Amino acid sequence: MSAFIKHYRPNSFVTVFNVRIWRLSSTAAGVTLKKDDEEEEFRVLDIMRKNQRQQRRVVRRADVQPDRADKMATDQNWGNVWPGPKTFHPSSVPLPLRQGYVPKGMAPPGKKANAELMKIPNFLHLTPPVIKAQCEAIKSFCSEWxxxxxxxxxxxxxxxxxxxxxxxxxxxPSIRNPLARIVTLRIKLSTLNFDKHARDKFLRLVGDRYDEKTDIVTITADRCPLRKQNLEYVNYLLTALYHEAWTYDDWETTKIESDMEYYDFDLNKSKRNLIDWHLKANNQDNKLTDDDYKTFDVSKIPQADGYIAAVSSIMNDGESAATLKKYDAAVRKLLGLPEKV
Incomplete structure (x- = not known):
């Protein structure tokens, strides 16, 4: 701008020529930049042409493999497919399983996406061939029967x-069931080899745990948290009851007939009456003392066992139609009378 003012003169061609030269020489590079800027600034937006250039999106679908259950062979080794307990997997089980509650008249849901089959434990690994193979494997650790x-x-x-x-x-959530800790011990009373005193005391200790019809004593333990502890406890109870039944307390030796908890034929007057009748029926002199009556073996009297059992049943169990009928039959046999018609 300063050069233009310095050389400017009115009506002078040189001055204009110099100005023109100066402008051409100074703006030669700027013209090219301005042209490029104009092209970038005034670019035309062609909407139709842009849509034509846009490529269509191609959806590629992956190849879906067939279900594993459909490809399983019928003679496969099931132990290799389902070797142990695990959550149910529908593609591994070639069976049309169904589980779940549905309204009446409709079929239960199938095995695909079935939460009912997945949340319960299953025994699909315990098939007969697998069980047989496992038994063969543990035979080496077992002894012969x-x-x-x-x-x-x-x-x-x-x-x-x-x-x-x-x-x-x-x-x-826990595999431990509270009912699995309960242990029951059963044993026949006749296998314990008790005498009369020990048997009576043992029965009074066990109470209603004895079944007279089957002659079985049942002891159940569930107070301990583990099964092993309850097993040891029932064995301890049986041992303690057995040894306690054989013990004699000092007061037991001084018991008389009125102190007895049950009717004892040998300690009652019925035994004396039976012996006196037997001696009179055989015309024998009765010169027995009290000690002789106690030591007399009434089993030598014919039909005496049935009579003793009938009398003891009436006194211990009470009078009923059954006990009276049994007593009537025992007395008739003892006296040699015919059976009641």
């Missing part, structure tokens, strides 16, 4: 004690 134990009677004779436990499978 005794050949002498060929029947239930022989087993009860040599192993009279029976232990009963229960295992449970249920849907719960």
């Amino acid at each position: 005794p050949k002498q134990l060929i029947s239930e009677e022989v087993i009860e004779k040599h192993y009279p004690q029976e232990i009963i436990t229960s295992d449970y499978c249920h849907a719960s």
Whole structure:
């Protein structure tokens, strides 16, 4: 701008020429930049052409493999597919399983996306071939079954004690079921080899745990949290009851007939009456003392066992139609009378 003012003169061609030269020389590069700027600034937006250039989106679908259950062979080794307990997987089970509650008249949901099948434990791994294979594997750790134990009677004779436990499978966060700790011990009273005193005392200690019809004593323990503890506890109870039944307290030796908890034929007057009748029926002199009456063996009297059992039943169990009928039949046999028609 300063050069233009310095050389400017009115009506002068040189001045204009110089100005023109100066402008051309100074704006030669600027003209090119301005042209490029104009092209970028005034670019036309062609909407139709842009849509034509846009490519269509192609949706590629992945190849869906067939279900594993449909490809399983019928003669496959199921132990390799389902080796142990695990959550239900529909693609691994080639069975049309159904589970769940539905309204009446409709089929339960299938195995696909079935939460009912997945939240309960299953035993799909315990098939007969797998169980057989497992049994064959543990045979090397087992001993042979005794050949002498060929029947239930022989087993009860040599192993009279029976232990009963229960295992449970249920849907719960814990695999431990509270009912699995309960242990029941069963044993026949005749296998304990008690005498009269010990048997009576043992029965009074066990109370209603004895079943007279089956002659079995049942002891159940559930107070301990673990099954092993309850098993040890029932064995302890049986041992304590057995030894307590054989003990004699000092006051037991001084008991008389009125102190007895049950009717004892040997300590009552019925025994004396039976002996006196037997001696008179055989024309024998009765010169027995009190000690002789106590030591007299009434089992030598014919039909005396049935009479003793009938009298004891009436006195201990009470009078009823059954006990009176049994007493009537025993007296008739003792006296040699015909049976009642």
